[in-house]
Amino acid sequence: MEPEITFIGENLDRLVSLEMRPQGKDQGGIRRLYDAARAKHGEPITTLAARLLAEKVKAGDVVFIATGAGIPDHLPFGETDGPLGAAALALGVSLGLGAVPILVTEAAYVPVQEATCLAVGLGIRTPEVAEKVARTCAVLPFPADDSAPAVAEELMARYAPAALISTEKLGPNEKGVTHSSTGRPAAADRARVEHLFDIAAGKGILTIGIGDNGNEIGCGTIREAVWAYKEWGKVCQCPCGGGLATRVATDVILMAGTSNWGAYGIEAALAAVLGRPEIIHSEADERRMLEECVRLGGADGSTGTHVHAVDGTPADVQVGMINLMRTIVTNGLKPPRKRAF
Numbered sequence: 001m002e003p004e005i006t007f008i009g010e011n012l013d014r015l016v017s018l019e020m021r022p023q024g025k026d027q028g029g030i031r032r033l034y035d036a037a038r039a040k041h042g043e044p045i046t047t048l049a050a051r052l053l054a055e056k057v058k059a060g061d062v063v064f065i066a067t068g069a070g071i072p073d074h075l076p077f078g079e080t081d082g083p084l085g086a087a088a089l090a091l092g093v094s095l096g097l098g099a100v101p102i103l104v105t106e107a108a109y110v111p112v113q114e115a116t117c118l119a120v121g122l123g124i125r126t127p128e129v130a131e132k133v134a135r136t137c138a139v140l141p142f143p144a145d146d147s148a149p150a151v152a153e154e155l156m157a158r159y160a161p162a163a164l165i166s167t168e169k170l171g172p173n174e175k176g177v178t179h180s181s182t183g184r185p186a187a188a189d190r191a192r193v194e195h196l197f198d199i200a201a202g203k204g205i206l207t208i209g210i211g212d213n214g215n216e217i218g219c220g221t222i223r224e225a226v227w228a229y230k231e232w233g234k235v236c237q238c239p240c241g242g243g244l245a246t247r248v249a250t251d252v253i254l255m256a257g258t259s260n261w262g263a264y265g266i267e268a269a270l271a272a273v274l275g276r277p278e279i280i281h282s283e284a285d286e287r288r289m290l291e292e293c294v295r296l297g298g299a300d301g302s303t304g305t306h307v308h309a310v311d312g313t314p315a316d317v318q319v320g321m322i323n324l325m326r327t328i329v330t331n332g333l334k335p336p337r338k339r340a341f
């Protein structure tokens, strides 16, 4: 890759892997998991993901984007981490590659995801209409029950996606048990999208995972690091005995301080790879997405409260991330300057 793109990717990677959420004794954990993923990939991970998307996804191709993380009573419509990143990536592949984003999430979270997509200026249509109308997407409910494998087969056959992306979406360990970040069994109504990723892996279709803990889809790629560095990674708080580390691996795994930041980092890296910084969503869009996500019931995953925050960091931090990323990309792409003074 061109040195300026690698330089941009290096800085985007640093930014998205900053740790500033309230995480107590887990401080430093994301850095260790990021480093494990980076050692595996051998280059900045945001630009690796963007380069592969640009290579594999052609105009008119479908890209599946999975998200959704909630807990009944506390996060009944999911978190603010997840839907915004999914919407930003959907916008990125739509504007940048002419792809058709199809988002999959829990049935109860579909309205939240749709409102968040609309807030970033991405229209909501059926998949069939989204294939014909630019700057639109579809949001589909994905089953949480035993129909998931058959539905996964049907969706993969019908839409033949060129790539699958997962952000802030829990995946099961090798015992088939999915865990929360505290090593307890995840909610039973979790959409079992790992079946989509299993099929994609078997067919050699590009898969990208984004996580901020180690139990998310994609973290199977760095499972040994999750076992080594994460509390409850190897030994969980439930009788399964498998730990919270998921078995589900992806071609690319990006560990971020907050999953949304990882998704924005790939969106920004795609803009860099394409030489089109204007496709990065605006600060106003970011604020509007968070407002709409919360208005439809999304909650801060750190506190379980319906405040304008993501993983315990305020709205201004999310907006600032976009501002920094755009600056990294825009200035990184500028030709060398000769100072006249």
Ligand SMILES: [Zn+2]
Pocket (backbone or CB within 6 Å): 177, 179, 183, 185, 236, 237, 238, 239, 240, 241, 242, 243
């Ligand atoms: Zn367990």
